[in-house]
Amino acid sequence: MKKELTAPRLGTPGVYEETFREGPAVLLSVRARWPQLEGEGPGLRRINRYYDALAQRWKKRWAGSLLERAKAANQPDSPPWEAALTFQLRLFQEDLLSLTWESMESTGQRRPRRIRQGDVWRLPQGVPLTLRELLPPARSWRRDAVAEILRQIEVRTASGESAFLPDWPRLASRAFSPGRFYLTQEGPVVFYPVEAIAPALEGFPEFPLFSLLPSQGEEAHQTSS
Numbered sequence: 001m002k003k004e005l006t007a008p009r010l011g012t013p014g015v016y017e018e019t020f021r022e023g024p025a026v027l028l029s030v031r032a033r034w035p036q037l038e039g040e041g042p043g044l045r046r047i048n049r050y051y052d053a054l055a056q057r058w059k060k061r062w063a064g065s066l067l068e069r070a071k072a073a074n075q076p077d078s079p080p081w082e083a084a085l086t087f088q089l090r091l092f093q094e095d096l097l098s099l100t101w102e103s104m105e106s107t108g109q110r111r112p113r114r115i116r117q118g119d120v121w122r123l124p125q126g127v128p129l130t131l132r133e134l135l136p137p138a139r140s141w142r143r144d145a146v147a148e149i150l151r152q153i154e155v156r157t158a159s160g161e162s163a164f165l166p167d168w169p170r171l172a173s174r175a176f177s178p179g180r181f182y183l184t185q186e187g188p189v190v191f192y193p194v195e196a197i198a199p200a201l202e203g204f205p206e207f208p209l210f211s212l213l214p215s216q217g218e219e220a221h222q223t224s225s
Contacts, residue, residue: 011038027070032085043126082106098183118182131178
């Protein structure tokens with residue numbers, strides 16, 4: 001008799017913390033927190049292996065090249081370096097999981113180095129979904145997405161809501177990546193790296209693409225056609 005699979009659940013996150021010292025001086029403090037799913041099936045195990053491997057890669061970097069740099073830069077009055085890996089849940093349903101994970105490295109420079117990535121998974125298969133799969137099937141999907149981003153930037157610039165670099169039309173088009181997005185209940189949200197199109201104070205500029213999705217009336221018409 002085939003075993004019925006239970007619905008995926010978000011389990012206790014993986015956690016790692018370590019402080020590296022040279023004598024009494026703290027060189028580097030690191031901490032990591034990554035997602036873990038509970039439930040049966042190879043898809044969920046695949047997702048857990050992915051995030052376990054992600055955490056191991058960052059731990060290896062911190063205990064390797066970043067620690068060596070911290071040792072070389074250490075001075076009596078040097079502040080300790082810091083590094084972290086965190087995640088934020090964006091959508092969790094029985095059939096969909098979306099989150100963003102972010103790494104931060106503070107090395108005494110003007111501002112910390114920050115990297116963000118978004119993931120969308122189909123559950124319980126453990127298959128990643130792309131932005132193209134989540135937008136209406138059209139050859140112009142990428143052009144349509146960029147056009148919507150440019151429209152939103154123009155509105156935010158005009159209202160003073162956000163600040164962007166002077167050459168934002170070219171930068172936003174050139175730096176657009178369909179891999180940088182996450183999924184919410186309303187639809188996909190794309191984002192850009194820090195300082196790619198806007199000053200650092202704007203963080204990771206985000207742009208919802210909800211307007212590109214068909215309305216409920218259009219969906220019903222497509223289904224009945």
